[in-house]
Amino acid sequence: MKKYQINNFEENLYYEELNNGLKIYTVPIKNKKQFSVMLITRYGGRDINFEKDGKVYNTPTGIAHFLEHKMFEREDDPFSFYGKFGSDVNAATSDDYTCYYFIGNKGLEEGLKYLLNWIQSLNITDEQVEKEQGIILEEASMYKDNPNRVLYNEIRKNIYVNDSKKNQVIGTDDDIVRITKKDLDLCYNTFYVPSNMYLIVTGNVDPERIIEIAKHENKSFNRNNINVKSIYNNEPDTVACEFSEKKMNVEIPKVAVAYKINKDIFNGLNITAFELDVYLHCLINISLGITSEIRQKWLENKLFNDAFYRISEIESHYIIEFYATSNKEDELIKALEEYLEDLQIDEESFEREKKLWIANEIRSIDNPMTVLYGILDDLLDYGNYISNKIEYIKHLNYKTLEKIKKIISYNNKTTVKITPKKEKAEK
Amino acid sequence: MKIKTLDKNGYRLHLIKSNNFKTISFKIVFWNELKKEDLAYRNMLVNNLLFSSHKYNTNRKIAIRKEELYSADIYGKTYRKGTQIVTEICLSSIEDKFAEEGNFRESLEFLFDCINNPNINNGAFDETSFNITKDNITNSIKSEKENPNFEAYQKYKELIGKDKVFVGSILGTLEEVENITPSSLYEYYKTFFDDNHIDIYVLGNIEEKDILDIDKYLKFGSNRISYTSTYVNYEKDYSEKEEDSKFNQSKLFMGGSIKSLTEHEKKYESIIYNIILGNSPTSKLFQNIREKMSYAYTISSSINRLDGMFVISAGISSKNYESTKNEVMNQIKEMKQGFFNDKDINDAKEVILSIIEEINDNPWSIIDHYNNYLYFGADTIENQIQEINKIQKDDIVNVANKINIDTVFLLKEDEYEEIPNQ
Numbered sequence: 001m002k003k004y005q006i007n008n009f010e011e012n013l014y015y016e017e018l019n020n021g022l023k024i025y026t027v028p029i030k031n032k033k034q035f036s037v038m039l040i041t042r043y044g045g046r047d048i049n050f051e052k053d054g055k056v057y058n059t060p061t062g063i064a065h066f067l068e069h070k071m072f073e074r075e076d077d078p079f080s081f082y083g084k085f086g087s088d089v090n091a092a093t094s095d096d097y098t099c100y101y102f103i104g105n106k107g108l109e110e111g112l113k114y115l116l117n118w119i120q121s122l123n124i125t126d127e128q129v130e131k132e133q134g135i136i137l138e139e140a141s142m143y144k145d146n147p148n149r150v151l152y153n154e155i156r157k158n159i160y161v162n163d164s165k166k167n168q169v170i171g172t173d174d175d176i177v178r179i180t181k182k183d184l185d186l187c188y189n190t191f192y193v194p195s196n197m198y199l200i201v202t203g204n205v206d207p208e209r210i211i212e213i214a215k216h217e218n219k220s221f222n223r224n225n226i227n228v229k230s231i232y233n234n235e236p237d238t239v240a241c242e243f244s245e246k247k248m249n250v251e252i253p254k255v256a257v258a259y260k261i262n263k264d265i266f267n268g269l270n271i272t273a274f275e276l277d278v279y280l281h282c283l284i285n286i287s288l289g290i291t292s293e294i295r296q297k298w299l300e301n302k303l304f305n306d307a308f309y310r311i312s313e314i315e316s317h318y319i320i321e322f323y324a325t326s327n328k329e330d331e332l333i334k335a336l337e338e339y340l341e342d343l344q345i346d347e348e349s350f351e352r353e354k355k356l357w358i359a360n361e362i363r364s365i366d367n368p369m370t371v372l373y374g375i376l377d378d379l380l381d382y383g384n385y386i387s388n389k390i391e392y393i394k395h396l397n398y399k400t401l402e403k404i405k406k407i408i409s410y411n412n413k414t415t416v417k418i419t420p421k422k423e424k425a426e427k
Numbered sequence: 428m429k430i431k432t433l434d435k436n437g438y439r440l441h442l443i444k445s446n447n448f449k450t451i452s453f454k455i456v457f458w459n460e461l462k463k464e465d466l467a468y469r470n471m472l473v474n475n476l477l478f479s480s481h482k483y484n485t486n487r488k489i490a491i492r493k494e495e496l497y498s499a500d501i502y503g504k505t506y507r508k509g510t511q512i513v514t515e516i517c518l519s520s521i522e523d524k525f526a527e528e529g530n531f532r533e534s535l536e537f538l539f540d541c542i543n544n545p546n547i548n549n550g551a552f553d554e555t556s557f558n559i560t561k562d563n564i565t566n567s568i569k570s571e572k573e574n575p576n577f578e579a580y581q582k583y584k585e586l587i588g589k590d591k592v593f594v595g596s597i598l599g600t601l602e603e604v605e606n607i608t609p610s611s612l613y614e615y616y617k618t619f620f621d622d623n624h625i626d627i628y629v630l631g632n633i634e635e636k637d638i639l640d641i642d643k644y645l646k647f648g649s650n651r652i653s654y655t656s657t658y659v660n661y662e663k664d665y666s667e668k669e670e671d672s673k674f675n676q677s678k679l680f681m682g683g684s685i686k687s688l689t690e691h692e693k694k695y696e697s698i699i700y701n702i703i704l705g706n707s708p709t710s711k712l713f714q715n716i717r718e719k720m721s722y723a724y725t726i727s728s729s730i731n732r733l734d735g736m737f738v739i740s741a742g743i744s745s746k747n748y749e750s751t752k753n754e755v756m757n758q759i760k761e762m763k764q765g766f767f768n769d770k771d772i773n774d775a776k777e778v779i780l781s782i783i784e785e786i787n788d789n790p791w792s793i794i795d796h797y798n799n800y801l802y803f804g805a806d807t808i809e810n811q812i813q814e815i816n817k818i819q820k821d822d823i824v825n826v827a828n829k830i831n832i833d834t835v836f837l838l839k840e841d842e843y844e845e846i847p848n849q
Contacts, residue, residue, distance in 0.1 A: 031447040034788050079708035080770075086777030089708075105784055106777070134721030141676040141840075142724060142742050145575050249673040251569035291494060296487040299559050305566045325566065352494045359498040362449050362525045367789075421673055 001211060004387040009365055013375070013387055014207035016214075020222050021195025024214055025375050025385060026207045029368055035108050035203035036368040038101035039115055040376060042198075043191030045169030046095040049231040052190055056231070061164075062136070062171015063187055065093040066179050069132050071100065073124050081114055082107075093169055096380055103369065108205060109213060116199075116217035122188045129181045137177070140170050147250045147418050148323070155258045155321055158241040158414035162233035163314055166240065193223040200375050203368030235316050237262050237412050245417040252305065253419045255329040257336060258321040260412040263313075269400065273382050275392060277311075279404050282353045282396075284309055284320065287343035291352070294339055303332045313381075320410075329417060340410045347398045357393045428787065430797065431635065437648015438625035442635055443793060451531050451631035452790035453518040453538070456798065457623035461512035461592055466505070467599025468615045469514055470564055471607050473503035476616075477516070479556040481544040486556065492537055497526040499534040501541075508803060509657035509733030510592055514623075516542065519790075522632055531633070539644035545616065551609035552616075561604060568598050576740065579678035579838035583738070586668055586834050592659055593734050620647030626801075628794045657803055659734045660686050667835040669748075674840055677745040681755060681835040682738030685730065688829055690804070693732035695814050696826045701730040702775035703767050703823070704758060705739055709774060711758045711767070712739065720754065722747045733803065737830055745839045752835060762827040765820065772823065776815050783811050 004013045006027065016024045048059045068091045072078055082089035087104030100119060102111050143149050153168050160166035170176070201210050239260055266276055288295060288309065298304060307324040326332050364370040378385045386392070429444045459465075483489045493499045500519040505512065520526075520534040546553040571577050584594045598604070625648065629638050661684050688697055705712035705728030716726050726741040743751050761767075786792045786808060799805035806814065 032788050034785050077709070080774075083707065083709050083774035084770075084777065086774070086779070086781035088781075104781055106781070131721050135717060135724050138676065138722070138742060138744070139724035141744070144675040147573055250573050252566055290490040291487055293487065296485050299486065300555055302559075302562060305563055325570070352491065356494050356498045359521055359526070362497075362521050363500075363519075366448050366450065 001207065006365065006387050007361055007390040011365055013385060016211045018194065018215060018218055020218055022197050022199060022214065022218055024199045024211055026201040026205060026210045027371050028205050028207060029203050029371065032204045032368060033105040034103065034368055035105065035201065035205050036101065036103045036372045037112055037115060037201045038099050038372055039119055040097050040099040040198045041192050042097050042196050044094050044096040044098060045167065046164045047191065047230045048164050050190065051229045051231060053227045057186065059183055059187060060171060060175035060179050061167040062175050063179055063183055064098055065169050065171065066132065066136060066176065067184050067187055068093045068098050069136060070124050070129065070184055071122065073128050078118060082111060085111065087111060095165055095169060105204065109209065112210065112213050113217050116214060119192055120221050122185065124181055124184065126181050129184065133177050137173060140173060140176065143170065147248050147254055150246060150248060151254050151256050151323065151416055151418055154244055154246060154416040155256050155414065158244055158416060159239050159258050159260055159319055161236050161238065161240045163235045165314060190225060190228050193225045194218060194221055196225055198379055200372050202371045232315060235314060239412055239414045241414060243415045245419060247421045248418050250418055250420050252325050252327060253329045253417060254325050255333065256321060256323045256416045257333060258319055258414050259410045261318045261320065261408055263316055263318060265407050269403065271400065274386050275396060278357065278393060278396060279401055280311055280318065282350060282401060283343065283345065283405055286345045286349040286353055291349060293344065298335065303328050303335060333415060343405055345401065345405060350398050350401055354393050354396065358390050361390055435642065438627055441626065441628045441797065442638060443628065443630040445630060446632045448631055448790050449522050449525050450790065451520045451522055451633055452794065453535065454628045454794055455516045456513060456626040458511055458513040459623045461507055461510055463595065465512065466597060467603035467607060468612065469505050469512065470598050471560065471604065471612055472616055472619060473505060473514055473516065474560040474564060475552050475557060475612065476541055476545055477501060477503050478560050479546045479553060480541045481546055482540055484546050484553065496534045496537060497521045497530055499537065501538055505597060507597060509659055511657050543646045547613060550613060552612050554609055557609045564598055564604055565601060568596055568601055568604065571596055575672065575674040575676065575678050575838060579680055579836065582670060582838060583680035583834060583836040586666060586836055587661060587663060591661060621649050623649055625649055626798065630790045630794055657733055661735060662686055663833050665833050669837045669839055672838045672841060676742045677748065677840045678838045679741045679743055679748065679751060680738060681752065681832050682736060683831050683833040685735050685737050685830060688826060692826050696818055696822045697730050698779055699772065699775045699818055700762065700823050700826045701728055702778055703771045704728050704762055707778060711761065712755065715758060716741065716751055716754055722751050745837065748837055756832065759832065763824065765824045772820060776818065779815050780812060783808055
């Protein structure tokens with residue numbers, strides 16, 4: 001078991017990799033009653049095309065999410081098991097992973113044993129698969145009424161040409177109804193293997209006991225995927241579609257603009273992926289965030305009401321996305337385009353920005369679930385957990401930020417608008 | 428953890444000493460009996476006070492100052508609690524030893540400066556900031572209509588009675604917001620503090636002597652100590668209504684009054700009833716309507732003792748409306764007949780006990796619980812645990828027999844437009 005101090009705090013992260021390849025991360029947090037436990041498999045909505053033992057498989061969209069639903073189909077129902085302890089149990093599927101977790105303050109050891117065994121088998125019938133379709137179609141129907149979600153999905157659809165991230169995690173309605181037990185079994189056996197998984201446990205926990213239990217429950221879990229490879233097709237710098245518009249039940253138009261940036265342009269900088277991430281966020285936050293002059297100006301000119309940005313990535317590209325609710329959406333897009341030519345940044349703001357990152361580190365350690373997600377995000381983004389982020393942040397320098405600003409060009413972009421549906425004709 | 432309440436001149440100060448967090452949590456609570464015509468003003472006021480100030484006269488300057496203070500987390504919110512309206516102004520500040528010496532004190536001074544010295548020009552709020560916040564609130568009110576759940580729940584509550592205190596947006600109406608001017612808001616500001624009960628909570632690793640001097644920042648204070656009942660009560664005959672919408676999915680709301688429950692039942696037995704019926708993945712509604720019938724992805728029930736209301740909500744296709752409604756009625760009948768077992772009861776108790784036992788894990792939930800204990804009839808954590816453990820099956824069946832569905836509302840999906848598959 002390896003131990004890493006988290007920043008300059010009294011909390012430590014303990015790490016161990018089991019013989020079967022399962023990686024375990026645990027952070028005890030003093031004075032908490034609550035614990036959070038999560039098992040993650042690196043298999044998500046994006047992994048629909050893969051190669052196994054030399055054969056290529058193309059599976060329907062939405063299958064990882066469908067499988068997550070069906071994992072709950074057990075004789076000793078997970079909800080009923082965790083219900084005994086008043087724990088909250090659930091699961092979620094993203095583009096890159098599927099996770100199963102429970103949160104509570106009683107029955108940690110029993111719950112952990114259950115969780116570790118739960119994901120080691122799948123026993124479902126054709127009828128059970130068919131029954132789930134109705135539930136998932138209702139879930140999909142609910143998402144279609146959420147304008148922010150629709151906007152986000154449109155951006156993905158437009159920005160990616162080949163990458164399967166262009167699809168929604170939940171899948172299309174047509175794909176949801178054609179998923180079979182055979183498909184689910186194949187994906188389960190391919191991706192639910194210990195070397196593709198993480199166990200993260202935080203809060204009111206004893207690391208030694210966690211690892212002891214994990215070892216014991218993993219004795220006969222030796223499935224492997226050495227001959228498996230997800231196929232992420234080469235993604236070009238261009239976008240799939242430069243503009244789209246949707247009509248929805250919205251009162252005020254919503255707009256999003258996203259820029260696709262090839263990661264190769266940053267190669268000469270000699271900085272870690274984590275540092276690059278922080279610099280990119282600083283760049284956008286200083287120049288366009290709540291403390292920027294341009295935002296104040298746009299607010300005063302009523303160019304938008306509500307706005308935010310996010311930065312996402314795939315192996316080869318960063319995507320910088322801007323979202324806004326605006327009655328002057330065209331004027332806003334034009335203003336943004338012009339401003340991107342020369343983003344305004346300054347050293348004083350950069351130093352302040354560092355404080356913000358440090359404050360986030362301090363705040364997050366007070367909450368077991370935030371600590372857990374912090375670890376998971378690191379594992380997905382950087383392949384390992386970065387325990388001394390505050391040190392890194394303190395040493396970032398303004399010159400590098402300026403260089404990054406100069407390197408980026410905002411040529412490959414897509415725009416999505418959501419505008420109000422016309423009034424329905426009276427019946 | 429040590430709690431101390433001091434009756435100060437014009438407000439009550441509550442000091443909660445805890446070493447369990449790396450932040451200091453500070454909250455001012457202004458509360459009063461809800462008057463609907465007051466809502467728009469309250470929201471506008473809090474939004475303006477925290478948007479810009481005399482010293483930091485644009486939102487940008489406010490944001491910069493917050494970042495300098497290790498991203499001092501300052502926000503205001505207004506919400507309803509039964510018949511009472513509550514406005515909170517909160518500050519979460521990183522403890523000095525993790526940030527730098529004086530961080531909390533400077534954050535506190537910044538917050539009070541915003542409250543005491545607003546952005547006023549010639550007897551009116553600064554027009555630029557005023558217009559931006561007004562626009563934001565106007566758009567928030569409009570956006571509520573974009574949320575099918577919000578829309579359906581509002582219409583459901585209107586069916587109970589349009590005059591009821593729980594009907595309508597907490598932000599006020601569009602007309603009310605439109606009618607506020609920079610000078611009328613300033614007039615409102617001048618009387619706001621006298622008209623409300625004021626409580627101040629401080630929680631964290633901080634000594635009493637280091638906070639007692641906050642008197643000097645308080646330019647306001649009220650002498651209100653009496654308050655009226657916080658409960659909403661209603662009774663109505665059965666009614667059912669359907670309405671068309673432009674959404675993809677239909678939203679079903681059905682529920683009833685809990686007027687005939689005793690105070691104790693509202694706090695304890697009904698909570699267990701609610702979890703068994705529809706507030707957990709093992710509940711009867713979830714198991715039957717979602718898992719067996721596949722009619723819904725979301726179905727759940729909730730109970731609000733201050734609103735005297737019990738309600739079930741589900742997202743369904745309208746073709747399954749009648750069968751969903753009948754199955755809900757059937758499950759409610761089964762509860763009356765005692766068709767649930769000891770495991771259901773024990774699991775429900777564990778869910779509640781878990782929530783109660785974790786109150787002390789989060790600074791804001793400690794403060795909220797103490798506030799509920801002082802003013803909204805909540806018991807101490809220890810008493811709550813005892814009372815939950817005492818509940819027997821008969822008590823739950825008894826409650827089940829006092830709960831009936833009196834209102835059913837369906838917001839129907841748009842049948843006229845097919846959304847193309849993506």
